[in-house]
Amino acid sequence: MTLVRLIARPLLATTFFFGATNALKNSDALAAKAAKVTDRVVPLAQRVAPGAPVPSNPQTLVRLNAGVQIAAAAALALGKAPRLSSTVLAASLVPTTVAGHPFWEETDPAAKNMQRLQFFKNAGVLGGLLLAGVDTEGKPGVAWRARHAATSARKDARRLAKDVRREAKLAKAQLS
Structure with a gap:
């Protein structure tokens, strides 16, 4: 303080x-x-x-x-x-x-x-x-924390989706 x-x-x-x-x-x-x-x-x-x-x-x-x-x-x-x-x-x-x-x-x-x-x-x-x-x-106030958490969650979701697409592409290539 x-x-x-x-x-x-x-x-x-x-x-x-x-x-x-x-x-x-x-x-x-x-x-x-x-x-x-x-x-x-x-x-x-x-x-x-x-x-x-x-x-x-x-x-x-x-x-x-x-x-x-x-x-x-x-x-x-x-x-x-x-x-x-x-x-x-x-x-x-x-x-x-x-x-x-x-x-x-x-x-x-x-x-x-x-x-x-x-x-x-x-x-x-x-x-x-x-x-x-x-x-x-x-x-940080509650509003900032909520916005920050939402932004972070969106980034994590995009990163996860990209990783899933890449892994699916690799899995498909190995099966072919």
């Missing part, structure tokens, strides 16, 4: 430790803000996965999101499954940002500016998480 990754991952994770800890402490107050998003997302999730136990209580969802963020942030900070953990954090950041910083609903210019600042700060963090989610640390 490079020095940059060693420093950047824990730094990126700190935002989630702080935010998730705050969400756990203040889940009742944050549930009211979250209800605007959860009231739309929960029915959609129940339609997509009818048998899944999807909680509908906004406070439970705030706590669940906080727990997911703490676990994924810990994994990212420690470098354990960093691509998966950063992707999970990115997915959890979107509803958190929409519910927590709806600057478009503010009428007070100072409050609107503050919410806009926080919204776009989260958008920047989302960009960092997306980059961390695709960072293969210089190793």
Whole structure:
């Protein structure tokens, strides 16, 4: 692991430790803000996965999101499954940002500016998480490995077909 990754991952994770800890402490107050998003997302999730136990209580969802963020942030900070953990954090950041910083609903210019600042700060963090989610640390990714395996298999098949034709030609010559 490079020095940059060693420093950047824990730094990126700190935002989630702080935010998730705050969400756990203040889940009742944050549930009211979250209800605007959860009231739309929960029915959609129940339609997509009818048998899944999807909680509908906004406070439970705030706590669940906080727990997911703490676990994924810990994994990212420690470098354990960093691509998966950063992707999970990115997915959890979107509803958190929409519910927590709806600057478009503010009428007070100072409050609107503050919410806009926080919204776009989260958008920047989302960009960092997306980059961390695709960072293969210089190793080939799954897509490259699949393409490489397919190309290699095609070459091996051509080589084998050529060898079989040559052997068949030799066998035919010996029988004649």
